[in-house]
Amino acid sequence: MDESRFKKRTLFLVLYLVFAILPVYWMINMSFKTNEEILSTFSLWPQNFTLAHYKTIFTDASWYSGYINSLIYVAINTVISLAVALPAAYAFSRYSFLGDKHVFFWLLTNRMTPPAVFLLPFFQLYTTLGLMDTHIAVALAHLLFNVPLAVWILEGFMSGVPREIDETAYIDGYSFPRFFLTIYIPLIKSGVGVAAFFCFMFSWVELLMARTLTSVDAKPIVAVMTRTVSASGMDWGVLAAAGVLTIVPGAIVIWFVRHYIAKGFAMGRV
Amino acid sequence: MKPVNQKAWLLILPVVLCVAFSAILPLMTVVNYSVQDIISPERRVFVGTEWFKSVMRDDDLHGALLRQITFSLAVLVVEIPLGIALALSMPAKGWKSSAVLVLVAISLLIPWNVVGTIWQIYGRTDIGLMGAALAKLGFNYSYTGNATHAWLTVLLMDVWHWTPLVALLCFAGLRAIPDAYYQAASIDGASKFAVFRYIQLPKLRGVLMIAVLLRFMDSFMIYTEPFVLTGGGPGNATTFLSQYLTQKAVGQFDLGPAAAFSLIYFLIILLLCFILYNWMQRVGTADKTEAGHG
Amino acid sequence: MARIDLDLAHAYKANPQRDEDYALLPLKMSFDDGGAYALLGPSGCGKTTLLNLVSGLVKPSQGSVKFDGADVTGRTPQQRNIAQVFQFPVIYDTMTVAENLAFPLRNRGVAADKIKQRVGKIAEMLEMSGQLGTRAAGLTADAKQKISLGRGLVREDVSAVLFDEPLTVIDPHLKWQLRRKLKQIHHELKLTLIYVTHDQVEALTFAEQVVVMTRGRAVQVGSASDLFERPQHTFVGHFIGSPGMNFLPARSDASGVSVAGRNVMAASDALAGSGDTLKLGVRPEYVALAEPGSPGALPATVTQAQDIGTYWLVTARIGSGPAEPLIRARLSPEQLIPKVGDAVWLNIVGAHTCFYKDDELVSGVNA
Numbered sequence: 001m002d003e004s005r006f007k008k009r010t011l012f013l014v015l016y017l018v019f020a021i022l023p024v025y026w027m028i029n030m031s032f033k034t035n036e037e038i039l040s041t042f043s044l045w046p047q048n049f050t051l052a053h054y055k056t057i058f059t060d061a062s063w064y065s066g067y068i069n070s071l072i073y074v075a076i077n078t079v080i081s082l083a084v085a086l087p088a089a090y091a092f093s094r095y096s097f098l099g100d101k102h103v104f105f106w107l108l109t110n111r112m113t114p115p116a117v118f119l120l121p122f123f124q125l126y127t128t129l130g131l132m133d134t135h136i137a138v139a140l141a142h143l144l145f146n147v148p149l150a151v152w153i154l155e156g157f158m159s160g161v162p163r164e165i166d167e168t169a170y171i172d173g174y175s176f177p178r179f180f181l182t183i184y185i186p187l188i189k190s191g192v193g194v195a196a197f198f199c200f201m202f203s204w205v206e207l208l209m210a211r212t213l214t215s216v217d218a219k220p221i222v223a224v225m226t227r228t229v230s231a232s233g234m235d236w237g238v239l240a241a242a243g244v245l246t247i248v249p250g251a252i253v254i255w256f257v258r259h260y261i262a263k264g265f266a267m268g269r270v
Numbered sequence: 271m272k273p274v275n276q277k278a279w280l281l282i283l284p285v286v287l288c289v290a291f292s293a294i295l296p297l298m299t300v301v302n303y304s305v306q307d308i309i310s311p312e313r314r315v316f317v318g319t320e321w322f323k324s325v326m327r328d329d330d331l332h333g334a335l336l337r338q339i340t341f342s343l344a345v346l347v348v349e350i351p352l353g354i355a356l357a358l359s360m361p362a363k364g365w366k367s368s369a370v371l372v373l374v375a376i377s378l379l380i381p382w383n384v385v386g387t388i389w390q391i392y393g394r395t396d397i398g399l400m401g402a403a404l405a406k407l408g409f410n411y412s413y414t415g416n417a418t419h420a421w422l423t424v425l426l427m428d429v430w431h432w433t434p435l436v437a438l439l440c441f442a443g444l445r446a447i448p449d450a451y452y453q454a455a456s457i458d459g460a461s462k463f464a465v466f467r468y469i470q471l472p473k474l475r476g477v478l479m480i481a482v483l484l485r486f487m488d489s490f491m492i493y494t495e496p497f498v499l500t501g502g503g504p505g506n507a508t509t510f511l512s513q514y515l516t517q518k519a520v521g522q523f524d525l526g527p528a529a530a531f532s533l534i535y536f537l538i539i540l541l542l543c544f545i546l547y548n549w550m551q552r553v554g555t556a557d558k559t560e561a562g563h564g
Numbered sequence: 565m566a567r568i569d570l571d572l573a574h575a576y577k578a579n580p581q582r583d584e585d586y587a588l589l590p591l592k593m594s595f596d597d598g599g600a601y602a603l604l605g606p607s608g609c610g611k612t613t614l615l616n617l618v619s620g621l622v623k624p625s626q627g628s629v630k631f632d633g634a635d636v637t638g639r640t641p642q643q644r645n646i647a648q649v650f651q652f653p654v655i656y657d658t659m660t661v662a663e664n665l666a667f668p669l670r671n672r673g674v675a676a677d678k679i680k681q682r683v684g685k686i687a688e689m690l691e692m693s694g695q696l697g698t699r700a701a702g703l704t705a706d707a708k709q710k711i712s713l714g715r716g717l718v719r720e721d722v723s724a725v726l727f728d729e730p731l732t733v734i735d736p737h738l739k740w741q742l743r744r745k746l747k748q749i750h751h752e753l754k755l756t757l758i759y760v761t762h763d764q765v766e767a768l769t770f771a772e773q774v775v776v777m778t779r780g781r782a783v784q785v786g787s788a789s790d791l792f793e794r795p796q797h798t799f800v801g802h803f804i805g806s807p808g809m810n811f812l813p814a815r816s817d818a819s820g821v822s823v824a825g826r827n828v829m830a831a832s833d834a835l836a837g838s839g840d841t842l843k844l845g846v847r848p849e850y851v852a853l854a855e856p857g858s859p860g861a862l863p864a865t866v867t868q869a870q871d872i873g874t875y876w877l878v879t880a881r882i883g884s885g886p887a888e889p890l891i892r893a894r895l896s897p898e899q900l901i902p903k904v905g906d907a908v909w910l911n912i913v914g915a916h917t918c919f920y921k922d923d924e925l926v927s928g929v930n931a
Contacts, residue, residue: 468667
């Protein structure tokens with residue numbers, strides 16, 4: 001790689017990372033300041049350093065249980081989404097069948113529906129089923145937008161693998177499930193990694209449905225954070241601290257799937 | 271070409287059931303409401319397309335729609351090329367790759383109301399980093415007072431928030447390109463630009479289609495971030511479609527019109543996405559049919 | 565077209581100490597200008613590494629690569645002017661067949677009419693003249709591989725064309741067509757061709773000289789008949805031929821050479837002091853039914869007799885006892901084929917018998 005191009009790319013990357021991190025840095029900055037300081041002074045680092053906001057979150061059950069609840073339903077949702085999406089994506093990618101193009105587009109349409117459309121009906125549905133305020137309710141509700149996305153992404157990556165690869169490996173005498181799990185999925189690792197991360201992410205940040213379907217037991221962190229407005233005004237510091245902490249699970253998830261996402265396509269070693 | 275196999279329906283059945291459960295039943299309820307005047311739970315009058323007509327005639331709606339389309343186009347124009355460029359510059363291997371991946375993904379993980387809140391402070395000239403810096407540079411920056419500033423700030427916030435989505439998709443797509451293509455290009459004496467134009471960009475087609483459609487539909491539905499940041503102001507400069515419609519629905523607190531307009535909203539997105547989708551399919555036909563399916 | 569000389573070794577680790585650390589053990593090899601060679605061996609033997617060292621995609625950790633006497637070790641594949649065809653078709657999807665073929669020439673600034681002429685010539689050779697205007701992405705796998713090949717041939721001064729298992733994704737019934745085309749091209753253009761494969765049929769039909777490799781070593785370089793008649797290494801005997809060579813443990817002492825306790829050959833100086841590693845190798849094609857007690861023959865009991873069509877494959881156990889070695893014989897159908905359980909005598913010593921010490925060939929049969 002020629003030197004100058006290499007340096008240009010690195011420069012661009014560094015500039016972007018600075019742009020990306022500055023607001024996060026500001027948020028971290030705020031999380032260690034008192035509310036008075038946040039609203040009155042401009043300071044690059046806390047003048048009066050305080051851990052009070054983090055203390056609130058770690059000691060107040062309604063705060064940290066918010067994180068745990070979110071983690072639970074997001075995990076359930078991601079697993080289900082991927083599990084049903086993988087075979088479906090394979091079908092769309094490899095076979096032609098009655099109505100295939102229409103069903104595919106219909107799936108996409110579910111991703112493009114404003115969640116507000118479904119609020120009231122969901123509320124009624126889950127109340128009838130007796131699933132209100134449960135983790136499974138939110139996990140199931142989020143399937144609405146995550147499953148189409150997962151199918152969509154996985155289908156794209158599967159179509160990048162030539163059919164001949166399936167057939168060559170298949171001839172070696174594997175049963176279909178074994179072939180699918182041990183040979184095929186590793187070939188589309190980067191697609192699986194990206195799909196898993198996006199399912200996690202979209203479910204993690206979704207507010208409207210999660211708030212509507214829960215009240216106490218399964219109240220997610222996103223909903224807890226909206227109640228930082230009190231009589232004395234917005235609790236900026238706690239909100240910032242909570243915001244910082246919401247990044248942590250997602251960062252861990254992407255750390256774990258990093259090899260999946262960055263995996264090259266090791267063709268030919270079938 | 272792909273073999274015909276009706277048994278493939280078994281593979282997609284779980285997906286269809288999940289989504290139908292989540293979607294069809296509720297959707298039917300909404301359609302039901304949209305054609306009724308619900309004066310009270312017991313008194314419902316069928317009014318047909320009454321609500322639809324009144325919503326469509328609304329002038330303010332046209333304004334909001336126009337603003338929304340402009341915003342979504344601006345989002346695409348900035349985020350797609352930026353995302354591709356970012357994906358190309360992200361390292362592929364080693365600890366640097368993992369570190370950059372995490373740093374890039376951070377903005378996606380922050381709940382949207384927090385994003386809006388942070389940028390609220392961030393953009394203030396008295397207590398925010400960006401605001402203070404802009405003021406220092408001599409700009410009379412105010413996202414609350416100046417409509418153009420508000421617009422640009424909302425756009426910048428969206429770019430900051432969502433470009434990583436495009437970048438991550440493209441990054442994964444780039445990794446899926448076998449080394450042999452780069453080797454062959456090197457043997458053929460191709461320049462770096464030729465490699466981008468003839469190998470990388472075509473191979474990214476599938477991923478880019480997902481990115482474009484996703485960003486388009488999500489930006490079209492955007493609500494929380496601009497609402498928290500500017501509240502739709504100044505005036506209605508940053509009042510996009512979903513906020514406008516929510517204002518209407520909450521203001522009138524009437525299920526009938528609310529449902530009608532939800533459906534119209536959905537149909538607008540559906541129509542635009544359908545057009546975009548088919549256009550992109552046609553452009554990328556040869557690739558999709560042959561690379562994997564041929 | 566170039567003569568390629570290799571004098572190198574390659575290890576992926578920094579300080580290779582033992583044989584296992586090397587991907588390619590030190591070797592010296594030459595590929596003549598215009599020759600057709602095959603690198604044959606099982607997965608992981610190092611044949612693709614060797615190919616990549618020739619092409620320049622990999623630099624040897626020690627040693628050098630020379631093209632026509634000039635040291636090219638530091639040069640890229642482009643600079644070495646080689647062409648490579650990969651395991652799966654690598655084509656530029658957005659271009660037509662003609663544009664694909666023209667691409668390497670355009671990158672070198674060749675004049676437009678010259679490009680057209682050259683592309684036309686190569687397309688004709690590949691029997692693709694009618695498809696020049698078609699988008700490359702829409703073609704079948706074998707057509708795409710032809711385009712990949714064409715892109716390599718279109719440069720007039722290409723030094724060598726390298727193939728890395730190019731028929732892997734081709735339909736079986738089209739493989740022979742492509743192989744035939746490759747031979748044709750070799751005949752017409754007289755290019756140096758190096759072909760990597762794990763399929764001996766491909767290697768033996770395509771190449772004039774085959775390099776048999778295993779675990780980082782090139783164990784023998786020779787023509788198909790050399791490899792068949794005189795395998796230098798038990799691996800070659802094993803790998804080439806269907807089924808491979810029979811290997812029987814043998815003992816050599818002053819009284820002669822014996823197998824399974826029976827003397828089959830007179831004492832030989834070449835085999836003196838062979839110790840325990842002496843093996844007698846004889847191909848099933850050369851194992852013949854013999855009269856009981858005849859010199860060079862052993863008693864055996866038939867355990868299996870398969871009708872392959874053009875011949876019978878008979879498996880027999882030498883001597884008695886289940887631990888005794890098995891021997892395979894290919895017998896023509898005109899003979900009287902023994903049945904399972906029959907006691908037979910099989911001649912194993914003949915002009916084609918070879919002896920191996922520590923798996924290396926030490927001698928044939930003295931005339």
